[in-house]
Amino acid sequence: MGEEDQAPSQDEQKELVKILQNKPLILGETWYLVDATWMKSLKLYLGISERPCRNTHFHPGPIDNRNLLNSDNTLKNNLSDGTDYELVPQELWDKLVEWYGMEGNQTPIARRVTQLANNYLIVEVYLVRLRCSTDFSMDPEVIISFSRTTTMKSIDEELRIKFGIAENAETRLWLNPPGVSPELVEMDKSLSEVVVGQEGNCCVIESKKPNSKWSDRDDDFSQKNLSTNDNDLSSYSNAKVSRMTTPYQPGICGLSNLGNTCFMNSVLQCMSNCPPVTEYFLARRHLEELNKVNPLGMRGEIAVAFGNLIGTMWSGNHPHYSPIQFKIQLGKFNPVFSGCQQHDSQELLTFLLDGLHEDLNRIKQKPYTTINDDSDREDKILAQEAWDRHRKRNDSIIVDTFHGLLKSRVVCPDCKKLSVTFDPFCNLSLPLPQKKDRLITITFIPFEGSEQIFKCRISIPRQGTIKDLCFEVAQRTSTEPNSLMVSEISHSHFHQFYSGEDTLDNIHDRDLIYVYEVPALTNAIENKPLLIPVCLWEVNENSERFDNHQLFGIPFFINSPRLPMSENDLRNLLLDKMQRHFNIPALNGCNMMDTDNGSADFVNKTMKDNWFRIYTKNTAARTPPTLIEFKKKRVDLTELFDVDDDEDETYVGRNILLLGFTKELKRDVYIEKSVEYLTDKSYNYRASREMEKITMNDCLNLFTTCEKLGADDAWYCPTCKKHQRATKKFDLWDLPKILIVHLKRFSYTRLLRDKIDAMVDCPLKNLDMSQYLIKRDRPQSVYNLIGVCNHYGGMGGGHYTASCKNKDTGEWYYFDDSNVESISEDRVLTKAAYVLFYMATDPQ
Structure with a gap:
């Protein structure tokens, strides 16, 4: 481990990390897995986090990958890139180890860059176990x-x-x-x-x-046909293939996970089970309609790769198959999908539909069309003109199957200018009704050491601030909001402190949030105490080398006067807070702050020599802790922590007190206690946590509700000659043969990404869309479900699967990458439903 003065400045580290993180993969090179939580701490410390905060952040300490490993030091299964770990190249890994060191005797998790096929490189995180x-x-x-x-x-x-x-x-x-x-x-x-x-x-x-x-x-x-050629179309004709002539049921073919490609596999399974599309490709009609000259297309290569894959999946020769060639073509034309990172399946679906359309567009030379801003005419005329314009430039199996027409009505708030447009769509992105409040679990630390710590769940507005959180906590704990301090705790140390103006977007669901009661402040500076953070440290017997992961217990604060104090006074301040978790005989029947009674002798004779030693530590630096020498009768913490006597605020800085314990002593005196939840019958946690049942109609009603545009997406009014926060309303005019419904489970704010895991009640059969269609002479409005893309887990990772109805057998199957199983209808729709495929009962 390098010394502090050998490490570059934080700004220099920041620039180097940003450069090396974007290094491209090179065959044969070594990359390393780093725990995502530790990387988050590093980025906060260096100022390259995606969620900035007004307060400074602590040194991340040595690299710690223990959360990625099993007890036998093997890598845990089903870890997700970006959620559980991040991959860094060898050069960056070496620098991180040089600057921060590595926790304990952990072995680096090194993986090689391999080439699965031409121009397709991945870091092979998981080897195949046979x-x-x-x-x-x-x-x-x-x-x-x-x-x-x-x-x-x-x-x-x-x-x-x-x-x-x-x-x-x-x-x-x-x-x-x-x-x-x-x-x-x-x-x-x-x-x-x-x-x-x-x-x-x-x-x-x-x-x-x-x-x-x-x-x-x-x-x-x-004698089984061992061919793995993508072009298995000859094995499946337009007519149904008899189950007796193929070893496997056509269409029931799993897809191998090529490394976080479950998002792709789920989309491919749903697309494979759209009968009009599948029959089109199995009949090889796509080869007759390839548009290799379309500048917006991909020279027909995506369509060919997709057709080959469909042919293989429906040949009946494969129980599972590796979609490597399709993945290569996908990454070739969209570099976003070229690596092995997890992506949003709906984003891939949008790209795939657009790519297939342009590759199969029957219009070789798109004519120039104009749009007349004439909103006074009848909707029927405007809609027909819009659809005719669209079909003059876009004509493919994708348009035939998936495109519908949407009406948009915009009204200027000042001049009342009305703009009516009709636009094609290939999927409906439906918002989900959300609760305005958010539940945050906090641990409350009373200031008095004799009072117990407890947890409670706080319901708070999603767009609220830390100040709002403090107000709600104060209500629940009978304290004052201005006497509360909010901190995120990680590995028994203060990870960061929040100010009242910080938004709740800064707090993720997995963060451990502690709310500390601190003394109310006075106006007189000379009477203002120092609020000193204190952490508990298990000292290595052979060395006093420090790292954050030797810390234990719950950190706390002491309220120190801005005056020199004796060692006994300081220890008494500490012991008062420690009594919650330590067996301290001197506390039995004694006033710890009364240094004239017997407790002082106990402290002086026992605690000083045999219990903890007191250190100071700058948490922003790699410098080792400094033992406080009580050679003088008194010690001045304002000098030790370099606090300005004229400082108007209570001090909470990066300097902390460390209390050092030997391993044996910690074992004898430290009492591990579980923290219980506050019992409060006036709060129904279950009711607060669970949302009311959401229906598809709720989502459709919300989608067609008139809304006022935000400042970031204001509409330019041609009459007012400026952008206006106009009102906008969507209506459905015409629906496609296959209606794709995207449930917008992911919500985004400036700093926070969240997922809505509520169950949406979607009909399996007879979804009647007639009440939402404003086109009166359109008979096609009843749909049956044929496929569901599921997402399990949270933002930035998770796992995708698909539930699809086989067009030949009419049975439902559950596709989890290469694994396929038959399921009953009551297992098709779950809380994980993300993208739904509905087919009209009267497709034309």
């Missing part, structure tokens, strides 16, 4: 991890050695998934081309002596 055996019963078995780029031939060679198979014996490999017929694999394939995912893969190595025959097996096993 359960390997020589018997199809998988008993006995060994578990071996391989890179996805490993060829099956290389695996065969390793298994021959592992199981002691003779050199002259012939071998072949089978995939042996539970409940599915074994599948013979080709030796020249890579692991990424044949396995279903990182876990649950069973591989059997079968051997035979020279000149002998292979064991008799079901002909379907050995």
Whole structure:
């Protein structure tokens, strides 16, 4: 670990981190996993956080990846890039270790950059774990991890050695998934081309002596079509393929996760189960309509890749498949999707629909069209003109299937100018009704050490401030709002303090928020106390080297006078706060602040020599703690902390007091106590937490409600010649054959991103849209659900799955990457429903 004076300044570190974080992937290089919470602390400290705060932030301490590891130091399963960890290149990792060190004896989590296919590089965070055996019963078995780029031939060679198979014996490999017929694999394939995912893969190595025959097996096993060519369209004609002629049900094909690509897989499954689209591609009509000259398209390559994938999924030859070639084409034309980061499935769907449309646009030369601002004419005329203009420039299977028409009505608040426009849409993004309040769990720390700590849930306006939070806490705790201080605690130290003006957007749901009661302030500066932060430190017996993760317990404050004090006085101040969690005999029947009684002797004789030692520490620096030497009779904390005597505010700075305990002493005197929730019958937490049931009609009503535009999206009034906060209203004019409904579960503010996990009651059958259609002569208004894209988890990560209705069997299936299972209708719709696909009962 480098010394403090060897580390660059925070500004220099900030610039270097920003540069190296954006370094491109290079084949063969090493990248490292870093805990996302630690990276968040680093960015706050360096000033590159996405959620700035008025207050300064503490030194992040050494890198700590313990949250990423199991007890045996293996990487936990299902970690998400950007949510649980961040990837940094070797050069940045070396710098971070040099500047901040690494916690304890942790081993760096290093991963290599590999190439799954041409121009497709990923950091291979998870290796593929193969359960390997020589018997199809998988008993006995060994578990071996391989890179996805490993060829099956290389695996065969390793298994021959592992199981002691003779050199002259012939071998072949089978995939042996539970409940599915074994599948013979080709030796020249890579692991990424044949396995279903990182876990649950069973591989059997079968051997035979020279000149002998292979064991008799079901002909379907050995004679199975092993082709993994994307162009499996010939296996599926326009007519339904008989289940007897294919080893698997067409369309029931899982998709391998290529590294955080569940967002893509869920969209592809939903699109695959849109009958008009699937039948179009299976009939190979897309090859006849490719538009390779469209400057807005992708030379037809996205359409070809998608068609090949649909052909494979519906060939009936594959229980699962790796969509690597489609992923390559996707990243080729949109670099946002080129890596292995998680993305929003709705954003991908929008890009895919637009890309397929432009690649298959039957209009080779788009004519120039004009829009007349004539809102006085009938809606029917304006709508028809708008649709005709759209179809003159846009004509494809995507427009035929997914495009509808939306009416927009805007009114200027000053001149009352009315603007009516009709615009095409390919999906409806419906807002969800939200509660105006937000629940925040806080831990309340009374100032008096004899009073107990407790937790409580506070209901607060989402757009509120820390001042509002303090007011609500004061109401619940019978304290004064101006006597409360709010802090985020991390690893038993003060991570940051909030000011009253800070918005609640600064607080994330996972943050540990502590509200401290502090003494009410007086106007006289000479009487203003020093509010000193105090943390508890388990000192390493062999070294007094400090890092944040040696801290324990709940940090607290002492109220110190701005006058020199004796060691006994200081220890008494500390012991008064420590009595909540320490076994302190001197407190029994004694007034700790009365230094004339026996407690002072106890402190002097026992605490001083055998209990804790008192240090000062600058939390913004890497410098070690400084032991306070009580050589003089009294110590002045204003001098130690460099506090200005004329300072008008109570001092809370980056300098803290550290109380050092040996491991043995901590074990003997520290009492770990759970913090209970405040019992208050007047608060119904369950009712506060749970939102009322939301229906699809609620969302549609909110979507079609007149709203006033915000300052950031003001409308330019051609009459007033300036931007105006006009009123705007949407109405549905015409609906498509397949209606895509996007539930806007994610809400965004300047600093906070949040997810609404409420259940939305969406009809599985007979969704009647007629009451929302203002076009009177449109009969197509009843829809049945055919697919759902689900999102589990929070912002920036989580997991995507799909529930889809097979067009041939009429049965519902649940697609979780490569895993597929049949489900009943009552399992289709859950709180995770994010994007819904409805097909009209009378598609035209």
